[in-house]
Amino acid sequence: MSKPLRAAVYGLAVGDALGVPYEFKPRGTFTVEGMDGYGTHNKPAGTWSDDTSLTLATCASIKALGRVDTGDIGARFREWQQSGAYSVDGVFDIGMTTATALYKGMGQEDEMSNGNGSLMRILPLAFTEATEADTRAVSAITHAHSISMDACVNYVAIARALASGSSISDAVDSAPGFGGANANASSLSEMGKEEVRSGGFVLDTLTAALWCLLGTRCYRDCVLEAVRLGGDTDTTAAVAGGLAGIVYGFGGIPPEWLSRLRGKGIIEACLF
Ligand SMILES: [Mg+2]
Numbered sequence: 649m650s651k652p653l654r655a656a657v658y659g660l661a662v663g664d665a666l667g668v669p670y671e672f673k674p675r676g677t678f679t680v681e682g683m684d685g686y687g688t689h690n691k692p693a694g695t696w697s698d699d700t701s702l703t704l705a706t707c708a709s710i711k712a713l714g715r716v717d718t719g720d721i722g723a724r725f726r727e728w729q730q731s732g733a734y735s736v737d738g739v740f741d742i743g744m745t746t747a748t749a750l751y752k753g754m755g756q757e758d759e760m761s762n763g764n765g766s767l768m769r770i771l772p773l774a775f776t777e778a779t780e781a782d783t784r785a786v787s788a789i790t791h792a793h794s795i796s797m798d799a800c801v802n803y804v805a806i807a808r809a810l811a812s813g814s815s816i817s818d819a820v821d822s823a824p825g826f827g828g829a830n831a832n833a834s835s836l837s838e839m840g841k842e843e844v845r846s847g848g849f850v851l852d853t854l855t856a857a858l859w860c861l862l863g864t865r866c867y868r869d870c871v872l873e874a875v876r877l878g879g880d881t882d883t884t885a886a887v888a889g890g891l892a893g894i895v896y897g898f899g900g901i902p903p904e905w906l907s908r909l910r911g912k913g914i915i916e917a918c919l920f
Contacts, residue, residue, distance in 0.1 A: 659893015675878030
């Protein structure tokens with residue numbers, strides 16, 4: 649079992665769980681300091697959502713087969729959707745594009761299908777030999793538009809650079825197609841909070857997550873900042889938290905949050 653994968657997955661799951669009680673709440677309408685319960689989905693503290701479930705389904709497939717197989721990953725996604733596999737106590741949060749794609753057995757290619765639903769679950773590929781084409785194919789199980797697939801390629805590249813010890817700035821700037829026109833580490837760092845959007849659009853989520861990572865110096869501050877942006881709190885914090893887990897390590901995740909995290913046995917069983 650690779651240690652960076654463990655830190656990444658727990659980093660993602662803890663971020664997800666921190667955000668679940670505040671999902672859809674507008675920025676500035678709530679305060680959050682830790683692992684709270686109830687709120688939006690009325691779940692006990694430490695409950696993680698679709699972001700973590702689909703990440704775990706992907707991990708479990710890679711663990712079982714020793715390779716990336718989109719057919720098997722998709723089958724596990726449907727197992728989650730239909731019978732609550734890879735969840736603590738059932739499915740309570742599913743994106744429209746993901747639901748449609750799994751139902752039809754075909755990733756959605758239209759421009760409106762660029763929510764953050766594949767970005768939030770793509771992280772395990774950073775710890776495999778997956779090529780860019782493999783990453784696009786895994787995104788395309790649900791999100792087959794180029795914007796979503798490109799976002800996943802960039803996120804995996806950034807995660808790999810961080811896992812190999814690059815600084816956050818170097819990792820962001822080394823990603824293919826992300827250090828382009830107006831998105832690089834220095835321009836992201838200079839964004840004011842009011843410019844950072846935190847709804848469901850995949851590029852907003854990636855930008856917001858990187859903005860949180862670049863602007864903070866520990867796991868706790870990074871994921872709390874992500875939740876405090878409001879909107880799609882659980883996914884922004886999951887996407888940021890996965891990277892922050894890699895940067896600061898498993899030991900950088902506050903123990904009191906890990907102890908409140910539910911379903912740790914489910915997580916452990918899926919790590920490869
Ligand atoms: Mg969610």
